[in-house]
Amino acid sequence: MPYTDFDNIEVSHEWAFENVRSTEQWTHGYHRYPAKFLPNVVKKIIEDFAPDSNVFADLFAGCGTTLVEAKAHGKKSIGTDINPVAQLITKVKTTPIEPVALQQSYDALIGLFDGYVEDDYINIQKHDRIDYWFFPSEKAKVAFLFEAVNNAPFDNATKEFFYVCISHILKNCSRWLQSSTKPQIDPDKKIPDPFEEFKRHCQKMIKSNRAFYEELVTKGNLNVECDILLEDARHTSIQSGSVDVIITSPPYVTSYEYADIHQLTGYWMDYIPNMQDFRKQFIGTSYSGNTSMDVPGSALGQEIVNELGKKSKHIACDVAQYFNDMQEVSKEMVRILAQDGQACIVIGNTKIKDVHIKSAEVFYDFLQIAGLQEVAVIKRSIPHKLMPTLRDSVTGKFSKLDNPNCKKVYPNEYVIIMQK
Numbered sequence: 001m002p003y004t005d006f007d008n009i010e011v012s013h014e015w016a017f018e019n020v021r022s023t024e025q026w027t028h029g030y031h032r033y034p035a036k037f038l039p040n041v042v043k044k045i046i047e048d049f050a051p052d053s054n055v056f057a058d059l060f061a062g063c064g065t066t067l068v069e070a071k072a073h074g075k076k077s078i079g080t081d082i083n084p085v086a087q088l089i090t091k092v093k094t095t096p097i098e099p100v101a102l103q104q105s106y107d108a109l110i111g112l113f114d115g116y117v118e119d120d121y122i123n124i125q126k127h128d129r130i131d132y133w134f135f136p137s138e139k140a141k142v143a144f145l146f147e148a149v150n151n152a153p154f155d156n157a158t159k160e161f162f163y164v165c166i167s168h169i170l171k172n173c174s175r176w177l178q179s180s181t182k183p184q185i186d187p188d189k190k191i192p193d194p195f196e197e198f199k200r201h202c203q204k205m206i207k208s209n210r211a212f213y214e215e216l217v218t219k220g221n222l223n224v225e226c227d228i229l230l231e232d233a234r235h236t237s238i239q240s241g242s243v244d245v246i247i248t249s250p251p252y253v254t255s256y257e258y259a260d261i262h263q264l265t266g267y268w269m270d271y272i273p274n275m276q277d278f279r280k281q282f283i284g285t286s287y288s289g290n291t292s293m294d295v296p297g298s299a300l301g302q303e304i305v306n307e308l309g310k311k312s313k314h315i316a317c318d319v320a321q322y323f324n325d326m327q328e329v330s331k332e333m334v335r336i337l338a339q340d341g342q343a344c345i346v347i348g349n350t351k352i353k354d355v356h357i358k359s360a361e362v363f364y365d366f367l368q369i370a371g372l373q374e375v376a377v378i379k380r381s382i383p384h385k386l387m388p389t390l391r392d393s394v395t396g397k398f399s400k401l402d403n404p405n406c407k408k409v410y411p412n413e414y415v416i417i418m419q420k
């Protein structure tokens with residue numbers, strides 16, 4: 001059992017960052033990403049707990065918040081994520097481009113729009129899921145955008161910058177219900193013009209790129225090393241003992257299906273050869289296919305799964321798989337940490353079918369078993385804009401206020417800081 005009683009920790013106001021819009025600072029706002037970090041939290045961890053540490057890592061890098069902040073602080077960083085869309089976004093967010101050259105590339109690209117002929121693109125075959133999500137005229141314009149970037153004489157970093165821009169606008173330009181993270185058609189959606197959306201978002205990104213580029217140049221951090229690997233957090237290629245500080249936030253259990261959420265980019269960019277296999281690689285998925293309720297590494301985890309098993313065997317097996325995966329990740333974290341290195345985990349608890357899923361306590365247990373010692377456990381209130389706080393009490397999935405079954409969950413999350 002954990003040494004700290006998580007329920008009785010007081011909420012820290014210092015970590016609330018009410019009304020702070022750091023999500024739009026520098027390159028942080030390039031692309032929406034479910035459950036992304038509030039950059040202030042990462043910044044505060046670096047400044048309060050690791051100002052003199054050199055090498056930072058995030059094994060669930062997502063859209064790269066840890067890596068962007070590490071670079072801004074002049075720290076070398078390495079990230080892993082199983083999601084190729086996360087890898088693309090992170091790469092671009094951590095690689096600002098010389099602003100004048102970027103503007104020239106943008107102008108050249110936009111200049112091609114005048115030569116667009118719909119007939120040349122309207123019959124392009126991509127994937128039947130693309131035909132499901134897009135009407136023909138928007139699909140044709142998106143196909144043109146991808147082709148224009150692909151064929152342009154830009155370097156890779158510039159091409160990837162524009163791919164991230166296209167990726168971000170795909171949801172807007174498709175039939176996907178704009179207010180929903182989950183894949184859902186909006187039959188009444190007024191779909192904007194992809195070229196106009198591209199220009200609007202790209203101009204915003206160009207401005208942000210300049211701000212981050214200038215920040216890095218001013219601080220002498222432009223060439224600070226930063227690497228993002230498409231790897232599984234349970235088994236990475238990161239060298240043993242090479243990391244001073246891990247700052248990470250694991251996926252929430254059976255909440256976000258990242259494979260499905262990023263399917264538009266996934267299919268356009270040929271990242272998904274087989275959706276079923278792709279989904280299974282994600283920790284926390286409800287498609288794990290696990291049929292066992294055993295959690296051999298944690299008595300608390302086992303207790304939670306047994307309780308859940310009385311309500312739904314299927315969900316209990318997914319949660320068991322999640323806990324077992326978390327143990328693998330804990331071992332991997334300890335392996336890559338240098339002696340005295342720190343692991344900082346930002347994690348929330350939740351309720352599924354009225355069972356309290358104490359992921360924070362279970363993860364804490366695993367880290368302790370793997371050989372780490374507590375430095376601090378902080379409780380902070382969840383930023384309302386970054387994380388839905390409502391769940392369907394029947395299905396356990398994230399929900400909206402108008403759902404009669406919805407219940408408030410995750411009012412708080414924990415920042416667990418441990419040392420090797």
Ligand SMILES: C[S@@+](CC[C@H](N)C(=O)[O-])C[C@H]1O[C@@H](n2cnc3c(N)ncnc32)[C@H](O)[C@@H]1O
Nearest residue numbers: 036037060062063065081082083232233282283
């Ligand atoms: C809560 S998000 C992290 C968000 C991140 N902190 C940010 O600021 O963007 C969890 C991430 O875990 C990733 N993930 C899920 N299963 C994984 C696995 N087996 N290995 C590595 N990453 C995985 C997901 O793709 C997702 O990006």
